[in-house]
Amino acid sequence: MTALGLFNYWAVIVLMMVGFYTLIARSNLVKKLIGLNIFQTSVILMYVSFGKVTGGTAPILVEAAHAEEVGETAEAVGGVGAEVVEAVEVAGEAILYSNPLPHVLMLTAIVVGVATLALGLSLVVRIKEAYGTIEEHELLDGPS
Amino acid sequence: MSEGVLMAEIVDIVLLILLAITGIMIIRLRNLFAAVMLTGIYSLVSAGLFVVMDAVDVAFTEAAVGAGISTVLLLGTLALVGHQEAEPTHRPILPLFVVIITGGILVYGTSQMxxxxxxxxxxxxxxxxxxxxxSEHEVGHIPNVVTSVLASYRGYDTMGETAVVFAAMVGVLLLLSRGPLPKRVFHEGQWITVRPGETREELEAEIKAGGPVGIEATPPPDDPVPPDRTAGEGDTHG
Known part of the structure; x- marks a missing residue:
């Protein structure tokens, strides 16, 4: 269908694994939260990829009247004929939009992600204050 | 395929590759300050990618919240916890194995997409x-369909989101609004709590007696570093 095929999904999986690796392999708690952030962004990218329609535009309605205006302006400025105005009007009617639903869901996800990040970071600050370290292996086995 | 569509796909591929490079650099860096800056860049590049994929609302939310507020929060934390990550204690063979297996299964899953x-x-x-x-007739004359869906069709989602943000805010306030908490120090294989106002002599007597133990920090309680603990302090670096 497009040159892209499944490339978007694979790239998203690579990013997701980058975040996952940071989460499980790194012992620094701040680094873990950064990894969580990368993971979250990759999930958002995946959902937005689901909503994309090739050749589509952002889901903001272009009114037919506006399309007419655009056509008339073009006519006045560039001296194009009535058929161009009509073509623009038709384009305004049959315009292809991407899917707005994943966008809405991901708006929510971004805000919730920042809320969890803030909570996680305040936990990290408290752990540093009490234990003097934020390295996971030192928290488990004592400072090296 | 029109020229515009082809351009959009090239930009899409380039931005995705940039994102992957940024992500891998974030893993490799041991300086947390640089990693946080790269996280901001990562968010900004992904915002560009959202524009290419027609999600303009998501893009400016990501640019404002992901690249803006997240970076500020992370930098504020780094100011308190230090910005140097410790050297790894062992080679990450098991995590690499888990990540490669999981990634492979996910790529296999996309074959049906x-x-x-x-x-x-x-x-x-x-x-x-x-x-x-x-939406134009049911919600009102709002040209942006994302707004209509967010505020009307899926209004309960947005309300739930508000509840989550409120809960997180309450959690952050509860965690950070209290004064200094009891310190924990590492003693003979376990973390023990220092009770406020406990002196070193009392503590050593307790350890000898085998009762509940705690070690008093000799400096005043607002000093973040107990005397017998200096490891793991990133502040020495900056």
Missing amino acids: PPFGGPDNPAQLHVAPHYLEE
């Missing part, structure tokens, strides 16, 4: 056409 950008993909056929065609 509809192609990217297809207008007949299942995701495009359910409620999306209804939103695009009817």
Whole structure:
């Protein structure tokens, strides 16, 4: 269908694994939260990829009247004929939009992600204050 | 395929590769300050990618919240916890194995996915056409369909989101609004709590007696570093 095929999904999986690796392999708690952030962004990218329609535009309605205006302006400025105005009007009617639903869901996800990040970071600050370290292996086995 | 579509796909591929490079650099860096800066860049590049994929609302939310507020929060934390990550204690063979296996299974899973950008993909056929065609009449004259869906069709989602943000805010306030908490120090294989006001002599007597133990920090209680603990302090670096 497009040159892209499944490339978007694979790239998203690579990013997701980058975040996952940071989460499980790194012992620094701040680094873990950064990894969580990368993971979250990759999930958002995946959902937005689901909503994309090739050749589509952002889901903001272009009114037919506006399309007419655009056509008339073009006519006045560039001296194009009535058929161009009509073509623009038709384009305004049959315009292809991407899917707005994943966008809405991901708006929510971004805000919730920042809320969890803030909570996680305040936990990290408290752990540093009490234990003097934020390295996971030192928290488990004592400072090296 | 028109020229515009081809351009958009090239930009899409380039930005995705940039994102992957940024992500891998974030893993490799041991300086947390640089990693946080790269996280901001990562968010900004992904915001560009959202614009290419027509999600303009998501893009400016990501640019403002992901690249803006997240970076500020992370920098504020680094000011308190230090910005140097410790050297790894062992080679990350098991995590690499887990990540490669998981990634492989996910890539296998995509073989059943509809192609990217297809207008007949299942995701495009359910409620999306209804939103695009009817929101103008059902919700009001709001040109941006994302706004209509956010505030009207899926208004309960937004309300739940507000509840989550409120809960997180309450959690942050509860965690950070209290004064200094009891310190923990490492003693003979375990973390023990220092009770406020406990002296070193009392503590040593307790340890000898085998009772509940705690070690008093000799400096005043607002000093973040107990005397017998200096390891793990990143502040020495900056």
